[in-house]
Amino acid sequence: MSGLLEVASRHVDEIAAIRRDIHANPELGFEENRTAGIIVSKLQAWGIDVTDRIAKTGVVGTIRGRRPGTRSIGLRADMDALAMCELNSFAHASSTPGRMHACGHDGHTAMLLGAAQVLAENRDFEGTVHLIFQPAEEGCGGALAMMSDALFERFPCDRIFGMHSYPVLPLGKFGIRKNAMMAASGRFQVVFTGSGGHGGEGPHTSADLSVVAGHFLLGLQTIVGRNVPPMETAIISVGHIGAGDPNALNVIPARLQISGTMRAFTSEVQRLIESRITAHAETFAQSEGASAEVKCWWLAEPLVNDPAATDSALAAAVDVVGADAVTDDLPRITAGDDFESMMRVRPGAYMLIGNGRHEGEGGGNVHTPNYDFNDQALPLGIAYWLSIVNKELDGRMGSA
Structure with a gap:
């Protein structure tokens, strides 16, 4: 075990218990009051300066090194859950119907708390670390809301760093790439309106929206294949279709809605x-x-890693798990993360941490009803955050 992993593992049982408690009590964007309360109480108990209620539920903890230094960095974790039902039955499964930590944000919060606890005990670094606990990453604009609440004016950062669970990578692996790594993430909503009518007696007198929807759904599938240049990447997926009433099957609906998601890596393809x-x-x-x-x-918008910050992130991961376990040319990912909006105003890097995946409870990919953050990744993520402090602020965590 590396020195960093040894230090990161000291309180891992406590951090895992916090993670499972957060998982069992998921909260949606800008509603993370309980989660924020846990974060505030822990940071204060460890002697860390805390500012809460940033963009409603956001929290920033500030740790100053005991050696003089003018540099400051931000380490960011997201806190919110998804509006979906969990199918796991283990003891820490969601206790709130229709709410689930299916994207690992409970693990992200726990890893940053774990790093905070170690840094509070050993402030052997130069400068300042801001621990940014962000609300509402899942489509509610939490990053922009924190910046609108003067995040970087109140907590200046020379560089910022994020990290996300990635089940595609095996446990013990890290992955990143320079420049564009994640796609722009968008939504579309189409509402078709017609006259409606009697489906049995007067279909010929109605504007049948099911016909419109059928053509539209098939037409969507031609946009990427026949309009987007072959060397570009784009995705259009339908996530919701709604019309009519299941108790009125002889009625042609007068309103039909189709909604979904869009992904792209350039503004030209977005438009x-x-x-x-x-x-x-x-x-x-x-x-x-x-x-x-x-x-x-x-x-x-597309998430773009700053090359210099990425070099620092790569070196930090290598110090934790070795060069053979770190991928520096990860394929681009069509998932999105609003951390990109912070990275557009401060140079930064976004690392993916291997979570592994398997069949059954706790397995699968993110945004699926059986997913659970792998607690075995906790010390690895904590060690990575400590290593970032070592690289950026001449820290000495894990040194003999």
Whole structure:
């Protein structure tokens, strides 16, 4: 075991218990009051300066090194859960129906708390570490909200660093890439409106929105293949279709909604898929005598790692697990993260930590109902945060 891992493992049982408690009590974006309360109480108990209620539920803990230094860095973890039902049955499964920590944010919060505890005990570094606990990453704009609440004016950071659970990577592995690593993440909503009618007696007198929807859904599948340049990457996926009433099966609905997600790596492709979704919706609606209202919006722009910050992150991960366990050319990922908005105003790097995946309870990928953060990754993530402090602020955590 490396010196960093040894230090990171000292309180890991306590940190794992916190992680499981947060998992059992998930909260959606800007509602993370209980989670924020746990963070505040722990940071204060460890003698860390705390500022809470940033962008409603955000928390920042500030630790100053005992050696003089002017540099400061930010380490960020997200806190919110997803609006989905958990299918796991273990003791720490969600106790709130329709809420689940299916993206590992409970683990992210726990790893940063673990690093905070060690740093509070051993402030042998130069400068300042700001521990940024962000609300509402899952599509609610928590990063922008914290910046609108003067995050970096109140807590200046020369560089910022983020980390996310990644079940695709085996446990014990880290992965990153320089420059663009994650996609812009957007949403679209199309509302088709028609006359409605009697499906048994008067379908010929109605604008049948099921026909419109069928053409539109098939048309969506041609946008990437026939409009986006072959060397570019884009995704359009439908996540919700709603119309009519299951108790009125002889009624042609007068309103039908189709919503979904968009992903792209360049602004040109973002604008292209927006325009094509709009054109398809309006054209197919008109063909059946209906109308379409289209909304497209972007929750996050592409996440771009700063090359110099990435070099520091790579060196930090190598010090924890060795060069053979660190991938420096991870394939681009079409997931998105609003940490990118912080990285557009401060240079930073976003690391993925291997979580492993398996069948059954606790396995699978993020955003699936059986996922659970792997507690065996906790000391690895804590050690990575300590290693970042070593690299950025001449820290001596894990030294003999």
